[in-house]
Amino acid sequence: MAHDDDPDLAFEPVPGLPEALPQGEEILWQGRPATFALARASMGLTWIAGYFVLLACARVAASAGTMGWAGALPLAIPFLLLGAVSCGIIVVIAMIQARATLYTITNRRVAMRIGAALTITLNLPFARIASADMAPSPGRTGTIVFTTMGEARLSYFVLWPHIRPWHMKQVQPAMRCIPDAERVARILSEAVETSICQPEISPRPMALAAE
DSSP states (O other): OOOOOOGGGTTSSBTTBSSOOOTTOOEEEEEOOOHHHHHHHHHOHHHHHHHHHHHHHHHHHHHHHHHHHHHHGGGGHHHHHHHHHHHHHHHHHHHHHHHHOEEEEESSEEEEEEOSSSOEEEEEEGGGEEEEEEEEETTTEEEEEEEEOSSOOOOHHHHTTSBOTTOOSSOOBEEEEEETHHHHHHHHHHHHHHHHHSOOOOOSOOOOOOO
């Protein structure tokens, strides 16, 4: 289990959860997205950087015929600076999102505390999870995507970027760009299997037949 000592979360009874854990429930793992991987996977950092590099190269190539390569090279500087600023903004946004996020796996559910401006906690009891699939993400991270059951509709824009991209009709929550995702997937799989195998014990008294 990863420990979270963020002072900004002091108001939470348990870091990442809106209330104290019920009796019998325990945290098995906690973590958050990797900043640069989140910026690349959900905010297009690589594409935006490449776009500005392409603009800079095109500007230099278009002017090299009249100015020469040495004279045309400085024309790339404004594009590269604008690209650097744009990429810096994206990284800052990803950093804020990652800092505000805390994924939790307990022996009964998956909880996702998300949202930088409006913080919400999405609770996914194992009984509501139809399937969980892992996909590779940038920077040796992985994303675990959940298919949920039930009639509750999830908002794509409220959950972004903690969703499977472009699946708006059936929104699929996701733990995005988490380090050591294979180990986390094993923890989740074992927790779900153990939960299914546990018998339900009713607290209500019942009559026993006399021997």
